[in-house]
Amino acid sequence: MTGLRHLALRVAGVIAATLLAGVAGAQTNGAPKPDAAILAKGEYLARAGDCIACHTAPEGRTFAGGRPMPTPFGTLFTSNITPDPETGIGRWTADQFYQMMHTGRSPDGGLLYPAMPFGSYTKVTRADSDAIYAFLMSVPAIRQPNRPHDLKFPYNNRQLILGWRTLFFREGEFKPDPSQSAEWNRGAYLVEGLGHCGMCHTPINALGGNTESQAFQGGLIPMQNWYAPSLTSNREAGVGDWTIEEISDLLRTGVSKRGAVYGPMAEVTYNSLQYLTAEDTRAMAVYLKSLGQETPPPAVSSVPGSESSLLLSLGKTVYDQHCAACHGAQGQGKPPHYPPLADNQSIQMSSAVNAIRMVLNGGYPPGTAGNPRPYGMPPFAQTLSDNEVAAVVTYIRTSWGNRGAAVAAAEANQLRSAPLD
Amino acid sequence: MAERVLACAPCHGAQGEGTRDPYFPRLAGKPSGYLYNQLIAFRNGRRRYPPMNYLLAFLPPEYLKEMADYFASLNPPLPPPSVPAVAEDALNAGRTLVTQGDATRSIPACTSCHGPNLTGMEPGIPGLLGLRPNYISAQLGAWRYGTRTALSPDCMQVVAGHLTEADVTAIAAWLSSRPAPAERRSVPQGTYALPFACGSQPQ
Numbered sequence: 001m002t003g004l005r006h007l008a009l010r011v012a013g014v015i016a017a018t019l020l021a022g023v024a025g026a027q028t029n030g031a032p033k034p035d036a037a038i039l040a041k042g043e044y045l046a047r048a049g050d051c052i053a054c055h056t057a058p059e060g061r062t063f064a065g066g067r068p069m070p071t072p073f074g075t076l077f078t079s080n081i082t083p084d085p086e087t088g089i090g091r092w093t094a095d096q097f098y099q100m101m102h103t104g105r106s107p108d109g110g111l112l113y114p115a116m117p118f119g120s121y122t123k124v125t126r127a128d129s130d131a132i133y134a135f136l137m138s139v140p141a142i143r144q145p146n147r148p149h150d151l152k153f154p155y156n157n158r159q160l161i162l163g164w165r166t167l168f169f170r171e172g173e174f175k176p177d178p179s180q181s182a183e184w185n186r187g188a189y190l191v192e193g194l195g196h197c198g199m200c201h202t203p204i205n206a207l208g209g210n211t212e213s214q215a216f217q218g219g220l221i222p223m224q225n226w227y228a229p230s231l232t233s234n235r236e237a238g239v240g241d242w243t244i245e246e247i248s249d250l251l252r253t254g255v256s257k258r259g260a261v262y263g264p265m266a267e268v269t270y271n272s273l274q275y276l277t278a279e280d281t282r283a284m285a286v287y288l289k290s291l292g293q294e295t296p297p298p299a300v301s302s303v304p305g306s307e308s309s310l311l312l313s314l315g316k317t318v319y320d321q322h323c324a325a326c327h328g329a330q331g332q333g334k335p336p337h338y339p340p341l342a343d344n345q346s347i348q349m350s351s352a353v354n355a356i357r358m359v360l361n362g363g364y365p366p367g368t369a370g371n372p373r374p375y376g377m378p379p380f381a382q383t384l385s386d387n388e389v390a391a392v393v394t395y396i397r398t399s400w401g402n403r404g405a406a407v408a409a410a411e412a413n414q415l416r417s418a419p420l421d
Numbered sequence: 422m423a424e425r426v427l428a429c430a431p432c433h434g435a436q437g438e439g440t441r442d443p444y445f446p447r448l449a450g451k452p453s454g455y456l457y458n459q460l461i462a463f464r465n466g467r468r469r470y471p472p473m474n475y476l477l478a479f480l481p482p483e484y485l486k487e488m489a490d491y492f493a494s495l496n497p498p499l500p501p502p503s504v505p506a507v508a509e510d511a512l513n514a515g516r517t518l519v520t521q522g523d524a525t526r527s528i529p530a531c532t533s534c535h536g537p538n539l540t541g542m543e544p545g546i547p548g549l550l551g552l553r554p555n556y557i558s559a560q561l562g563a564w565r566y567g568t569r570t571a572l573s574p575d576c577m578q579v580v581a582g583h584l585t586e587a588d589v590t591a592i593a594a595w596l597s598s599r600p601a602p603a604e605r606r607s608v609p610q611g612t613y614a615l616p617f618a619c620g621s622q623p624q
Contacts, residue, residue: 373425
């Protein structure tokens, strides 16, 4: 559930409803049954948009909603989007569905919370929206009333969504860039649109200014404590110097020669990206590679030099004893199953949060069609002290040519209480 | 497979034998179906222990089945029995409850499901030996308070619901003081009939 919480937090900063009435929607529901190809396309696109993961509760019925999305402002519960006429979207027309995807307004004109990623889905074409609609209308209808959101005052007021929309919502379908290849454009369409990657990967201070946004500063998410790296910086998640194949492998299988996904990103691969065709993940890779350009100056450490050399020697001892068996004496790993740590930009980012959490909590990359039996990393929260965690993370961030900064024991200590769900 | 489950070793031991931490259970030799049910319950958040919920969150059922089969196939020695930390009469009360139950309080004998030698039955009923008293108490407590649930009908919830705090302490002390029987394997499915239905144990 990590990913969901993350998303909800990214968007909860601002929130709620308009009085603008009556959106489109004259078309009725009695259209002839769509053919199998459209349904298959709709199902595929729904995967690309990861609708099922948000709109299905754990052990709940598919698309019947009710999944909690915790935020610092309270808990949102996702909606029933099965074709049940009373409690689902069975009475919606294809026009109304497109209006919702495109504008973030429900048929009665009400504004949706941006935890429903219409900020990205607005880029989806009418044809693709219609295919998703046709698919959703074909799934079993389930009668399950929506659970009311449990938001604290004043966030329970949908009027607040207007503020968010003014700042961050840009309505409009994807416009291909004629100077780029068809493949690049396909990738851009998926990443910016259905993939809603920007909900996590857009620099967090984009929320700028108000008090809530302060909580997001530096990319560290309150309650969640994962760092969502920038996709445009090669010192973060930017993949400018990866091969297309490496990027595509990472997205589709969860592992690659360069690194593995974990935390909220593992959920994205598990629920969505693994179901995409090789052509589509390749197109996304082409687009992502073109983004990874900017290379900001190396991070500066707050840990004094004398302390960090002590940390380093302890770090090497811990590393050789606990990590080298999997990640290699020189941090070379055994890719793709044990990711390399040498020359792995995701552990050198100025935020050390993700590396510290990996050491404390361990993890398995997601089990995917391309990598159904992943190898895992043990959690070290029990075995290593704060000092040892800080030392080993400092060691891997600064050895073998890595140019990350040292971390302090206090940082490791703080992250021990980071939530795991 | 051993290498694929290295992530489990710090808490459950390299052979699934358990570790010194009394709350970290032995996995080895428990029926595969039982282990699988637990892995699915952790994965779906129905049974809670955040470090495990986290590890399993994005692993597919087929792979969890393989992990369950693997730990079920191992058979490292049981740890030495615990020295009971309760008085003699509590220990006796524990034995009586486990082997005979208490009909006046609707408590069935634990052995009626977990087997005469407490080694469990394939595919869904675990053995109760080789567990530490703290772990046993914690699990029975979790059922009483509803934080652990099994597939419906959840017979253990019914059983645990009839137990008092003192019963739990007595049972945990007696069970954990038992030496290992010669044959530690669970008996095959259908060896004996259960007193009432359990969702985890297809009849």
